[in-house]
Amino acid sequence: MNRRLVLASSVAGAVLVALDGTVLTVAQPSLQRSLGASFTQVQWTSTAYLVAVASLLVFAGRLGDRYGQRRVFALGMLGFGAASAGIALAPDIGWVIGLRVAQGVCGALLQPATLGMLRLAYPPDRLAMPLAVRTSAIGLAAAAGPLLGGALVSGPGWRAVFLLGVVPALVFGAAALAGGARTEGATGPALDLPGSLLLALTLACLVHSLVASGAVRAAGLAVTAMAGAAFVRRERRATDPLVPPGVAGSAPVAAALGVLVAVSAALFGTLFVETYVLQRDLGLPPFQSALRSVPLAVLMVASAPWCPVLLRRVGARWTVGAATALLALGGLVLSRATGTAALGCGFALLGAGFGTVMVAATHVVVRQAEVTAAGVAGGLQQTALNIGPVLGVAAATALMGAGPRTALLVLAAVAVLAVPLARLLPGHGVAWLTRSAEDGVLDGDHASR
Structure with a gap:
């Protein structure tokens, strides 16, 4: 495994997700005016992504352990790029929200793999430095995101914000495939699908409850507690639990x-x-x-x-x-x-x-x-x-x-x-x-x- 390519891919995936979040915040007012959307609908462009990504991260990490980190990373990057291009061409706010869900699913696939690939490529005593490089890159993205987003929104418009990550996503996704992702085989324990569903429900309800208010929040937290308890019980009894x-x-x-x-x-x-x-x-x-x-x-x-x-x-x-x-x-x-x-x-x-x-x-x-x-x-x-x-x-x-x-x-x-x-x-x-x-x-x- 080429360590430099792994590090570059890990950094690219982390930066792509970090940039997407920061530039979207800047683009939302312009997006709202352009598509004639309500404030609640615009909020859902963020909420839908958060719910999708948070609920699937652990399951996606397990997929990488079983089917190969590079394969899952490539799928996530290519899907993230395709969803970004779709949002840039979206005719109305409903399409934007739906594609943000798809983007969240793909983001969940690629994010754990960016760390999993580093763990595979570097011996334990040399792992801290690539993690530091990755963190520094995220910091740069967080600083550059609002400025870059503002420039794009003021110039070409909000759609250009989503086109920003399309080429890097396709390039690094294709590079992961070319680097051997297609030859990775299924290994390790079977997937715990019931446990995965329970954890996804727990995390999705938790995130949605925290961004909601009033009775919706109270009901969501109650469901979160019940689903979480069921997940813990399932994990204790499962032969191959989701979390080892x-x-x-x-x-x-x-x-x-x-x-x-x-x-x-x-x-x-x-x-x-x-x-x-x-x-x-x-x-x-x-x-x-x-x-x-x-x-x-x-x-x-x-x-x-x-x-x-x-x-x-x-x-x-x-x-x-x-x-x-x-x-x-x-x-x-x-x-x-x-x-x-x-x-x-x-x-x-x-x-x-x-x-x-x-x-x-x-x-x-x-x-x-x-x-x-x-x-x-x-x-x-x-x-x-x-x-x-x-x-x-x-x-x-x-x-x-x-x-x-x-x-x-x-x-x-x-x-x-x-x-x-x-x-x-x-x-x-x-x-x-x-x-x-x-x-x-x-x-x-x-x-x-």
């Missing part, structure tokens, strides 16, 4: 996933509140508001490459704990910030903390899983990073009535909740990575086939 016992029963994996949910909720909830602070309270236009948050992306990109060094020297436990505290400090600074310097400092702390946590926690999730469960591990990591932001924005929306400062303080406290979880992560990096290197020979042999 080695992953489901791993305290470090569970802790790392909890950290990812908490920090992503705190980050995206804070960004939601700060958008209102900058534009409504401080009276800044959208472009100037976006410029104030640039330090977040810059520090996210800059901090990610340092994370592997920290993992080697102090381990995941101290790295994640310190970085999470840094992110919480950023929220505290922003709760009082009004000037440009203070705002820049707050956003920089958020970026440095989140970039480091994302690499370190993802490294724990992917590294702890066996090679045969790399896709499931990637699916769980992506699920955490999809659920967290929805939770954070829902919490921020509910807290805004108490004022932005109160909302930011509560969101900073959410980040602090992740610090105790960090105590369950692997300790000193040198000892852990030495053990990883010892069993990495076998993994390296597997990856070279």
